Amino acid sequence: MSMSKEPVGMMSDPGSKEGITEHIDAYEGEFITQYPNAWSRYRMFLREYVAEFLGVCIIIIFGTGVDCQVVLSSVTGVAASQKGSYLSISFGWAIGTALGVWVSGGISGGHLNPALSWRPFRITIMLATYRGFPWKKVPGFILAQILGGLVGAGLVYANYIHAIDIFEGGRHVRTLDTASLFSTYAADYMTSVSCFFSEFLATGVLTIVVLAIGDKKNLPPPAGLAPLVLFLVILGLGASLGMETAYALNPARDLGPRILTAMVGYGKQVFDYRNQYWIWCPIMGPILGSQAGAIFYDAFLYTGDESPFNKPNAAARARHEHAAHSARRHLPAGPGADDQV
Numbered sequence: 001m002s003m004s005k006e007p008v009g010m011m012s013d014p015g016s017k018e019g020i021t022e023h024i025d026a027y028e029g030e031f032i033t034q035y036p037n038a039w040s041r042y043r044m045f046l047r048e049y050v051a052e053f054l055g056v057c058i059i060i061i062f063g064t065g066v067d068c069q070v071v072l073s074s075v076t077g078v079a080a081s082q083k084g085s086y087l088s089i090s091f092g093w094a095i096g097t098a099l100g101v102w103v104s105g106g107i108s109g110g111h112l113n114p115a116l117s118w119r120p121f122r123i124t125i126m127l128a129t130y131r132g133f134p135w136k137k138v139p140g141f142i143l144a145q146i147l148g149g150l151v152g153a154g155l156v157y158a159n160y161i162h163a164i165d166i167f168e169g170g171r172h173v174r175t176l177d178t179a180s181l182f183s184t185y186a187a188d189y190m191t192s193v194s195c196f197f198s199e200f201l202a203t204g205v206l207t208i209v210v211l212a213i214g215d216k217k218n219l220p221p222p223a224g225l226a227p228l229v230l231f232l233v234i235l236g237l238g239a240s241l242g243m244e245t246a247y248a249l250n251p252a253r254d255l256g257p258r259i260l261t262a263m264v265g266y267g268k269q270v271f272d273y274r275n276q277y278w279i280w281c282p283i284m285g286p287i288l289g290s291q292a293g294a295i296f297y298d299a300f301l302y303t304g305d306e307s308p309f310n311k312p313n314a315a316a317r318a319r320h321e322h323a324a325h326s327a328r329r330h331l332p333a334g335p336g337a338d339d340q341v
Helices: 036-070 086-104 121-130 133-166 192-213 226-241 251-266 285-302 314-318
Strands: 009-012 021-027 030-033
Touching: 009 086, 036 086, 036 133, 036 251, 133 251, 192 226, 192 285
Parallel strands: none
Antiparallel strands: 009 021, 021 030
């Protein structure tokens, strides 16, 4: 039995008042519709946003989960011995990121950052600017990512609430000592400028790597292995640059859990910390860092026509010339993903 790869016909959806047409495939002489029932039509609209939600949610479950396990277990009332170290935290965040990407990989556009499904919203904005991602989808993707961070943090908080009570000294005691298990805060010796620069630098490096693995003319990984590359870069950034600001790298990773902590009893202290640190460090630092990384990569390395740097000038347009169409909009996230390019 085999299914043709190309649509062989079109038919009007009998369930649609507007007579919407949809592609169908031939399968041993029978027609298979894209929407076999009413729910499948709603799912087709929601699945990209739910994939973004789920990808970030999984990242936060693993990331804040390992934070809680390592830090809370340092108190003897929680565990007889500490369960893990800073290296455990670096691995936890890297594993969570890779798994979040694998779960949502081929659904919400296959953009890891530019190339896999989970897209922290700094990368969503960067993609819309430099790779032609539709701006109309940006608000929905950002909302889905923030909600994914909030729900993921809520699940971890519910799981570790008794350990947090012991660590803090009571159910109604909530300080930044445990708020930092969910969202990012800086080391006391760091200045405001240093905090911003740390996030800016780490995100710029991450963006360059992400753009490189999504570039056909560079060295893209084999199909299905992009999450492994992301695992390595997140692990490396955590091990190398993560100590001073907890390497947010992603506004959704910080903002969703920060909202959760404010909701469960930590109050406005999580937003008042260091004169609204949450805006200019874990949000503005990654957004501007990703823009800087994209500018550097596109200005000096990238040759695809999606980038503003490669748009033809007046003379080239007069000769009907254009840059090579070489962007990998869908980085391989599974078998056959290359066919979507």
